[in-house]
Amino acid sequence: MSLSTLTRRATLLITAALLNACALLPSTAPKAEAPALPPIVFVHGNGDTAALWLTTLWRFESNGWPRERLHAVDMPYPLARDADDKAQPGRSSTADALKFLTAEVDAVLQRTGAKQVVLIGNSRGGYAIRNYIASGNAAKVSHAILGGTPNHGVWSSSSFRPANEFNGAGPFLTRLNNQGGPGIEITPGPKWMTIRSDNNDKFAQADGVWIGAKGTPTNVTAAGPELKGAENVVIPGIDHRETAFGPKAFAAMFRFLTGREPATSAAAAEARVTLSGKISGLGLDNRAGSGNFANNLPLAGASVEVYATDAATGQRLGPALHRQTVGADGRWGPLVTTSKTALEFVISAEGFAVTHIYRTPFARSSEIVNLRAERIADADKDAPAVVTLTRPRGYFGIPRDEIELDGRSPPAGIPPGVAGVSVAKARLADAADRPVPASFNGQRIVGRAWPTAGNHVVLLELHD
Incomplete structure (x- = not known):
């Protein structure tokens, strides 16, 4: 083998070694970063x-x-x-x-x-x-x-x-x-x-x-x-x-x-879910006959208890997962739970009814699980028990939607035509402690009856 051939081979081997060594070193060249998604x-x-x-x-x-x-x-x-x-x-x-x-x-x-x-x-x-x-x-x-x-x-x-x-x-x-x-x-x-x-x-x-x-x-x-x-x-x-x-x-x-389609329009579930929010209460409007009005002011001194429930019966599964009296900012939480756990929130505050809010499992964590203390409506005070199905993020429409509350489909109080009411009530004939099921377009939620005479308000709140 000639000297020139040996020289060329040696040069190639050295060059290859240097390239391999450089590949192991951190790059000093600036990397193009994707623009941050806007708030x-x-x-x-x-x-x-x-x-x-x-x-x-x-x-x-x-x-x-x-x-x-x-x-x-x-x-x-x-x-x-x-x-x-x-x-x-x-x-x-x-x-x-x-x-x-x-x-x-x-x-x-x-x-x-x-x-x-x-x-x-x-x-x-x-x-x-x-x-x-x-x-x-x-x-x-x-x-x-x-x-x-x-x-x-x-x-x-x-x-x-x-x-x-x-x-x-x-x-x-x-x-x-x-x-x-x-x-x-x-x-x-x-x-x-x-x-x-x-x-x-x-x-x-x-x-x-x-x-x-x-x-x-x-x-x-x-x-x-x-x-x-x-x-x-x-x-x-x-x-x-x-x-x-x-x-x-x-x-x-x-x-x-x-400029592109979302990968999903559903919520991807998290195994571990952390929840918190603010407690507020319906205010009183001073105008005669106008009743309650909404505000988002913190309800200082209100207490909240949160229970895991059986999704099929609404029955509590053991002691409270979380219990707290809120301060001046009205903030409650954090509660750590799972995305498979149905929950009952119980809010108590002076001047309000004991408010029971049943929710199906939360798919993901949230800091805006805001809760409102309620009062018993005058029209409901003579009923042994009342359970209200509520859809905060939409309205009920007949015949567009399939809605059932405590075995009645559709529930009373939902007019046909344009979807325009977000609550449906079931006035129960007695106050026996029993499951009260509801469904909306394939979603199912179950709460429990609580007596009106004991100053209890019951809400079944849909996530959708």
Whole structure:
């Protein structure tokens, strides 16, 4: 073998050795990092709470959105005033909502270090989002998604509650719908999307039946939630709340934000689940005959007990998993459980009924398992026991849905046609301790009867 051949072979061997050695060393070259997913701020609707976003957050998490970049606000006084320009105890104005949302967005931007947020709202929450963006904050928002927001009013009239924020002819919506230039109803800058039903939204109806004015034209249509200049999505059959909280609405949101289909519209179960939230109580409206009204103020001094239950009977399985008296912030928890454990929450507070809330297993952890202490309704005080099936994230519709409560299908009190009520009650003939089953479109939940005479309120709460 020639000297030149040996030299070439040696050079090749040395080069190969050096390349192998370099492969074992940490790379000093900069790596391209995928852009961080933007933080999302969720804004609930009139009279609602942050807790309504629970399953939506689960869906985003199950598709890779970091939990720490999902933030649901809880407005202290979620109900709108009768007249936006006149103070009303326990109610909030559009200016109040703007101030609150401004503080929440600023806090999220500071905590995450992001320059922009995504804003997603349901119903009245969309008003707060539009007002926030129109008030000089467009640069802080990349996308705005409005589910079921009555952008042209629940009604449009110069004579019926003319100063109410839900009046399409009122000053608030007139301003918002005329600030984008001819043919444009959005603030330039963010990407906009609306989601609406084809004809099943109770607050986008031509007749005033759902605002207590049956037979009176509202002067709005099913297309009322749409905005000129936005991407307007129509999902057949969904109801007012499903425009934001339903799986089809989630899929539309995810596509709009990412340009691709979600891997799943379900919640991927976690084996170990940690739950916490806030306890609040229904306030008392001082106006004669108006009864209770909703607020999200903490109910300091309330106590909560949480029990594992038999999913088939609602019977408690042993002692309480968690017991706590809440402080000034109303926060309860954390409770560590599993995604296979059905639960009964029991809230006790001075001036309220002992409130039993039965829930099917929580698929994932959540910090917005908010609980409200209730009072016995006047109409129910003469019943031995009353059990209420409640669907916070949607409405019941006949014949759209299959609903059964304590053997009756459909339960009393659900009108046919447009889906418009979220509760169904069973007045029991006695107060015997027994299972009370309910089902909704294939979901099953079972609670127990508790006597009204003992100041007990019983709720079977659906997750969907």
